[in-house]
Structure formats: C-alpha cells, structure tokens
Amino acid sequence: GTPSGYRILNETDLRDYLAGIAAVAAQLGGPADRWSITEVGDGNLNLVFIVKGTSGGLAVKQALPYVRLVGESWPLPLSRAHFEHLALTHQGRLAPGLVPAIIHHDPALALTAMELLEPHIIMRKGLVAGAIYPAFVDHITTFMARTLFFSSDLALSAAAKKEAIASFAGNHALCKITEDLIFTDPYRSAEQNRWTSPWLDATAADIRADLDLHVAVSRLKLQFLSRAEALIHGDLHTGSIMVTETETKVIDPEFAFYGPMGFDVGAVLANLLMAYFASVGHERSPGEREAFESWVLSTVDQVWSGFAGKFLELWRSESTGDAYPLSLFPGEAGAARLEAERQAYMARLFQDAVGFTAAKIIRRILGLAHNIDFELIADERRRASCEARALRLARTLMVETASFTTIEAVTRAARELR
Ligand code: ADP
Ligand code: MG
Ligand code: MG
C-alpha cells in the first residue's frame, strides 16, 4: 500500500497545497488564485506541473504509485521520489548549475518543487528538429566526470562509500525496470516488446536467437547488478536533458543508484547515435541535415574524449579515496606506473560504455519504451531502415566490443552504416 498522507494531486489540490508553503508562495508571487497550473508530464512515470505566479515559476513533480505509461496494473513504489530528491541534492553539490535547484520536497506526497527550466527544451526534441548545441559537450562531460568521480572509491573513503551505497540500495524497484526492460526483454519474446513491424520482424527474431548477443547482454546485466562503482543517474538519455543554446540541465534522476559508470556514459553516447541514425528519416531534401549529422558524430567523439580528460584530471588532482594509495606508487617510477594504470582504467571504462551504448540502442527499437527520434518518422518503412542501421551498429558494438578501442572507431562504424 501507499504511505499515509499520500494522495494524487490535481491542479486545485496543488494550488491549495503550494499556497501553504511560504518558500513556494514567495517564489511564485501574487495571490494563489492567479497562479496558472498546467500538467505537462510527457515522461513514462510521473506527473509534472508547471506553476507560474506573478513573479516566478516552478516545476512540481509528483510520483504516482504506478507506471504512468502502463497504468495502475503496474505498481511502482513512491520511494523513487525520495531517491530522486537525494540524487538531485548530490548532483547539485557535485556539478553546480547543471541540475535544477530544489525549492521544496515533501516525502509523504512524493513531491518535489524545483526551479522552472525556461526557455529550455527537452534535448531530444531539439535533436529531432536538427538543432545544434555547441555548449552541450562541455556541460555533460563536466556533469558525468564530477558526479561519477566524486562518488567513486577514487574520491571517497571506504566507509563513506559503503554508507552511500546503502542510502540508494532501496531503489531496487527502479533498477529492476532497467534489468528487465533493457537487459532482458528485447532479447526474448515479451508481451510488452514492440518494433516497426513487419519490416523489423526478421531482425527481432534474429536477435531473439543470437546466443553471442545473449551472452554479451547478460555480462552487461551482471555488471549493472553487481558493480557499485559510483552514483549513476541511471536514465541519462536526451529526454532527461533540457537545453538552450548556452545552458544544459540534467533532470529526472529517479533511477539513481550505485552502479557502473559506463551505464551513464553509454546512455549519452547511445542517444546521440540514435539521433544520428534517425536524422536521414527527418530530412525533407537529400543532404539537408548534413551539418547536423556531422555535429552529432563529432559530439559523440567529444563526449567520450572530454569525459575521459576531465575524469583523469580529477583523479590526478583530487584523489582522496581509499583506492590506489599513493604510498604504493613512490617516486618517478611509481608516478609513471600509476599514470599508466589510470589510462588502463579508462580503457576498461570505455569498453563498458561501448557495451552499454549498444544495450541502450537495442531496447529503444525492440523493447517497450521507444523514442521520438525514430517514432516521429511517419513513413514506417523509412523509420525501419533507420532503426535497422542503428541495430546493426549496436549488435557489432555489443558482440565485438574489444575491437572498438577508440571512440573514433565507433563513429567511423556509424558513418559507414549511414
Ligand atoms: P518522468 O520521470 O515522468 O520522465 P521528468 O522528470 O522527465 O518525468 O519530467 C517530465 C517532463 O516534464 C520533462 O520532459 C519536461 O518536459 C518537464 N519538466 C520536468 N522538469 C522540469 C523543470 N524543472 N522545468 C521545466 N520542465 C520540466
Ligand atoms: Mg523523464
Ligand atoms: Mg521525459
């Protein structure tokens, strides 16, 4: 059952509730009956209200006791609002300015009021329209490098790390969604799977019979289950990023827990690669989106290289954790050996990211939750041909991960499929 004090708020309930909270009423300004309140949630899980007063606005997110996309038949714990609030608090401290500020949180109502992001739009919508975001790479690489590094054993004491893992361990129902919908269902017959039929019927059947792929995805799932490397966002796709030309804000960390870092990096890479493969499906004349497409692929290159560079720099300058004690690496020889080990660590992390990139692509084309990059290609045959190219890259990335040792090898393979 749901905790006492919880009720699903409609616009009228929300107005009365917000009017009773001084910090919120001050932020909005003017009499409560003049506030405009609109529910805008376009996500799969929760309610989101945009509230505007005479002096300012807010976004108010409330968790529902079930999956919004599916309905009451699929219950989901309200505690995800607690974990989202906890993650947002950590991210705001570790990556200042890159997440919305929190204005109010009510655990009983599973509700958070936060900074209204305006005129920001969901990045995925911009990418579908062919928009270029020149500041994105710098912002997202800072977000990932800082949130992942500072929550890892490279920065935390062993005791602090274990306490931190424990504080997110209760978010297992959200992890289970990922375990099922990303790492399992697309590879077997599952009622909720769908794909662009009939064009992808044969490809979907091949993937359900591809044991090399099933081994590869099972290894990735085991990593996701067992490797508590850092506090990951857990749902870092381009629908969880709001942008303007100059600003980037990461939202919606309700899937956060201590998991493998490569999962977040792979989420960003996968969603950019899907924007690339979908792009030809959105062009009105041949070659119309060439500049966009080359920007997307160079962004993929720079997301990895920028992230790796910033992460390594943090490791060299802020290594306060219990991993790799400096006393074991004395003198010049020790320093050189430790630097070589940092490079080896990044090479391993890159391999993880490549595998998770593939998993994130496959689930969006064969699983339950699809994305508008492909879905808005109205001509289904054309959509399927974009999706088939993305699937071909993903299958290769997942099964032949070791042959991709640089990000340029990944973008080259993508370009060759276009
Ligand atoms: P869900 O968990 O259901 O996916 P999200 O947190 O992704 O919910 O929010 C759903 C939508 O609400 C977003 O796609 C965005 O359009 C809008 N939204 C969320 N947070 C804000 C915000 N702080 N400012 C403006 N719009 C927001
Ligand atoms: Mg969302
Ligand atoms: Mg959304």
Ligand code: MG
């Ligand atoms: Mg969400």
